[in-house]
Amino acid sequence: MPNPREIRRRVRSVKNMAQITRAMEMVAASKMRRAQDRVTSGRPYSERLREVLGDLASLQLDSEQLQEFPLLAQREVKKTALILITPDRGLAGALNSNILRRTVQYIRNESVDGRPQVIAVGKKGRDFAARTNQDLVAEFIRLGDRPGLNDIRPIAQIAIQEFLDGNVDAVHILYTQFVSTLSQTPVVLQLLPIERPEGSSDKAQDYIFEPNEKEVLNQLLPRYVEINLYQAVLENIASFYSAQMVAMRNATDNAKELSDDLSLAMNKARQAQITNEVAEIAAGANAFRT
Amino acid sequence: MAKLTVEIITGESIVYSKENVDLVEAPGADGSLGILPGHAKLVSLLASGEMKIRSEGNEEYFAVFGGFIEVMDNKVIILADSAERAGEIDLERVSQARDSAEAALRDRDEVVDIAEAETALRQAAIRERIGQRRRGSGS
Numbered sequence: 001m002p003n004p005r006e007i008r009r010r011v012r013s014v015k016n017m018a019q020i021t022r023a024m025e026m027v028a029a030s031k032m033r034r035a036q037d038r039v040t041s042g043r044p045y046s047e048r049l050r051e052v053l054g055d056l057a058s059l060q061l062d063s064e065q066l067q068e069f070p071l072l073a074q075r076e077v078k079k080t081a082l083i084l085i086t087p088d089r090g091l092a093g094a095l096n097s098n099i100l101r102r103t104v105q106y107i108r109n110e111s112v113d114g115r116p117q118v119i120a121v122g123k124k125g126r127d128f129a130a131r132t133n134q135d136l137v138a139e140f141i142r143l144g145d146r147p148g149l150n151d152i153r154p155i156a157q158i159a160i161q162e163f164l165d166g167n168v169d170a171v172h173i174l175y176t177q178f179v180s181t182l183s184q185t186p187v188v189l190q191l192l193p194i195e196r197p198e199g200s201s202d203k204a205q206d207y208i209f210e211p212n213e214k215e216v217l218n219q220l221l222p223r224y225v226e227i228n229l230y231q232a233v234l235e236n237i238a239s240f241y242s243a244q245m246v247a248m249r250n251a252t253d254n255a256k257e258l259s260d261d262l263s264l265a266m267n268k269a270r271q272a273q274i275t276n277e278v279a280e281i282a283a284g285a286n287a288f289r290t
Numbered sequence: 291m292a293k294l295t296v297e298i299i300t301g302e303s304i305v306y307s308k309e310n311v312d313l314v315e316a317p318g319a320d321g322s323l324g325i326l327p328g329h330a331k332l333v334s335l336l337a338s339g340e341m342k343i344r345s346e347g348n349e350e351y352f353a354v355f356g357g358f359i360e361v362m363d364n365k366v367i368i369l370a371d372s373a374e375r376a377g378e379i380d381l382e383r384v385s386q387a388r389d390s391a392e393a394a395l396r397d398r399d400e401v402v403d404i405a406e407a408e409t410a411l412r413q414a415a416i417r418e419r420i421g422q423r424r425r426g427s428g429s
Binding site for chain 1: 331360
């Protein structure tokens with residue numbers, strides 16, 4: 001028979017836990033809201049930039065001109081790099097295992113030689129790469145909850161440099177796309193070479209460029225890479241807090257259920273004890289009477 | 291008469307969005323750009339400087355720092371690295387920033403990145419000018 005006092009101790013510790021997970025849920029909820037706002041307010045810029053690029057997409061570039069814009073140059077892919085964007089922390093349900101499962105899948109099936117260069121953004125991805133002995137070329141951890149474009153620029157620079165030096169023929173990013181509070185999916189996107197968006201045809205022919213076409217594109221293309229990366233990092237943060245909030249809410253609910261069950265068991269045990277004592281006393285009294 | 295639709299967007303947010311605009315003056319890389327309705331298609335780099343938007347008789351000023359401007363079919367899209375509305379410029383903080391940048395340049399401390407300090411100084415000067423203009427015009 002379980003001791004009521006022991007059960008009471010367990011009830012207390014479960015309730016404490018529920019308090020902590022409840023607090024974490026609230027913190028994650030407020031951070032989530034802000035992170036979601038940032039994702040949505042960052043979207044117009046990347047969409048517009050994509051549009052501008054799309055408008056320019058119909059520019060007739062012959063192979064000689066293409067040489068001037070190496071970020072657009074498609075070549076046979078023999079080696080790839082993966083920018084792995086993950087949260088720094090756990091306690092977010094299945095989020096991290098989902099993204100790492102996707103990573104394994106990428107390494108096996110999409111990286112051509114099974115050994116991509118890995119640029120880890122976020123601690124979980126870094127730890128994964130170190131644990132599984134990947135070719136980790138750079139790591140960026142603790143970017144915080146609201147990174148600016150300036151924090152992202154070095155990451156983009158490394159990727160662009162590796163691509164331009166010919167060390168890799170394509171650069172992909174893997175991050176958790178924020179779909180909604182309840183749903184986040186890991187996705188892989190190609191960052192380099194830049195795939196030119198479909199544009200409204202032959203519009204670009206009569207564009208005026210200042211100072212000139214080359215200068216404009218040479219500024220625009222790296223910016224496009226940066227902004228795509230930035231957006232991915234923002235999505236990752238929003239996904240993380242959403243997943244954490246949901247996970248913590250589940251944990252709080254479970255703790256409540258457990259504490260209810262334990263309270264019931266405790267009361268039963270207490271009643272059983274009292275019944276026992278009463279029975280003993282009655283038996284004792286009976287013994288005197290006869 | 292046709293009017294312009296203007297959007298100023300930075301990586302972090304939409305700073306400004308307006309229809310019925312008559313005139314946009316922006317700091318192009320090759321000198322100031324004046325854009326009226328019916329302007330030819332244009333893609334230009336932006337320098338750092340002052341941007342003016344006139345609509346319905348009102349003039350609004352912005353400080354922009356680098357980026358792009360696209361004009362197409364009476365739509366003006368400004369993708370700025372950074373942009374601030376004149377009314378939102380905090381002159382006190384700007385003059386602090388200017389002082390510290392000047393001090394850094396004067397002392398030529400070895401730790402200071404000269405190029406960075408010069409950029410900071412230039413940006414402070416632009417902000418100051420635009421912030422003051424707003425007061426001068428009394429709006």
